Amino acid sequence: MNQWDCLICYNKIEADNLPAECNSCGANSKSIVLSSVEGEPADPKKFRGVAQNLEDTRDRARMKLRGLCAVYPHCDGGDDKICQKEAYGKPIGFGGAGSGSSFAANVKSLDNIRLKMRVVGDHFTPDTETTFLGEKISVPVMGASTAGIQNYNHTITEHDFCRATIRGCREAGTITWRGDTFFYTPEDNPALSAIEKEKSKVVQIFKPRAQDVLKQLIEMAEKAGCLAVGVDLDGCGSTIMARNNQPVFRKSVKDIKELVSFSSLPFITKGIMTPEDAEDCAEAGVSAVSVSNHGGRVLDCTRGVAEVLPAIAERLKGKVTITADGGVRTGYDAFKMIALGADAVLNGRDVIRAAVGSGSKGVFFQMERFKQTLRQAMMMTRCPDISSINKKVLD
Ligand SMILES: Cc1cc2nc3c(=O)[nH]c(=O)nc-3n(C[C@H](O)[C@H](O)[C@H](O)COP(=O)(O)O)c2cc1C
Numbered sequence: 001m002n003q004w005d006c007l008i009c010y011n012k013i014e015a016d017n018l019p020a021e022c023n024s025c026g027a028n029s030k031s032i033v034l035s036s037v038e039g040e041p042a043d044p045k046k047f048r049g050v051a052q053n054l055e056d057t058r059d060r061a062r063m064k065l066r067g068l069c070a071v072y073p074h075c076d077g078g079d080d081k082i083c084q085k086e087a088y089g090k091p092i093g094f095g096g097a098g099s100g101s102s103f104a105a106n107v108k109s110l111d112n113i114r115l116k117m118r119v120v121g122d123h124f125t126p127d128t129e130t131t132f133l134g135e136k137i138s139v140p141v142m143g144a145s146t147a148g149i150q151n152y153n154h155t156i157t158e159h160d161f162c163r164a165t166i167r168g169c170r171e172a173g174t175i176t177w178r179g180d181t182f183f184y185t186p187e188d189n190p191a192l193s194a195i196e197k198e199k200s201k202v203v204q205i206f207k208p209r210a211q212d213v214l215k216q217l218i219e220m221a222e223k224a225g226c227l228a229v230g231v232d233l234d235g236c237g238s239t240i241m242a243r244n245n246q247p248v249f250r251k252s253v254k255d256i257k258e259l260v261s262f263s264s265l266p267f268i269t270k271g272i273m274t275p276e277d278a279e280d281c282a283e284a285g286v287s288a289v290s291v292s293n294h295g296g297r298v299l300d301c302t303r304g305v306a307e308v309l310p311a312i313a314e315r316l317k318g319k320v321t322i323t324a325d326g327g328v329r330t331g332y333d334a335f336k337m338i339a340l341g342a343d344a345v346l347n348g349r350d351v352i353r354a355a356v357g358s359g360s361k362g363v364f365f366q367m368e369r370f371k372q373t374l375r376q377a378m379m380m381t382r383c384p385d386i387s388s389i390n391k392k393v394l395d
Contacts, residue, residue: 235248
């Protein structure tokens, strides 16, 4: 009898052949991997079972994402990377829109910031814990709202992808946001069904669909037990949604106000890149503004998120919660975004790769790496807790 591991719930299954699903949590066979073959000695080169660390997770993701993403140690949207090479005319994959300059600008704008090293002073153990919309999180880094991952080389189902991100973040003491895409409908919604199944606090971000559809989805999110809901306003240019009979729209302050008052949950607007849009959202009564250019996937030629964040924070800090995402690859980057005014940050691409590589455990390793590197940044800059991170720590 061979042994198999479920990458979502870590259940061990004894069976000669690949089981159709996990007999404990129901995960699809794509999330079940051979752990040991009867009579065969263990061989680390064979990628058996659940990954042991983040590097092991990335090695597996590299194999599974062949042709789409080479899971480079530094995911920067550069022209030499396979997601961006000859990008024009190619499907977007994990890359950025058009030339990829908005994606690259996110990473460059963070790379250009330097930290001030401060090593004289009392010893302390850095405390990375904070709260997000009243929920305690062990680190101010969350999984970003992402969707459509089942279509990238078909290595994981959408439902299992959502569950892996929810579980992995939960195991690391933080939370994930979940996204929305053209094959999600109110009738068949992999994110909401995963949230219900996992019974976890999750932020659900919907595409800027028609108001009545959004209201229906918000009610479903409330029933599923979400922590907060919101809309990625920058999804209004999505042509794939329209082509699949799921039209998306620009939203006015009045539209946002209507959704804020309809929802019993905190409401978030995502995709904000200017102080003017941020102030309009605050006026509409949102609980959080998510500073983001969608990882550079919706408009070519924008500035990097770290460049626009300070001006937005200057107007909104303390009035609404501010998140930032785009190019955050390590705890050092998270530290920089917080110093520039974010209350918490999100990561998209690394979490996707981790979930594809080794399910829940991969996401857990990714989040632990953020925590570890953030702790190091805090220790070396004399920041004992998250509230002591501010502009003064930047050089
Ligand atoms: C493959 C992929 C799918 C995404 N899907 C969504 C989505 O459904 N909703 C959303 O608000 N943002 C979506 N995003 C954007 C992320 O939420 C986030 O803004 C971005 O990935 C952050 O940049 P990073 O990947 O450099 O960390 C997606 C990003 C990627 C790479």
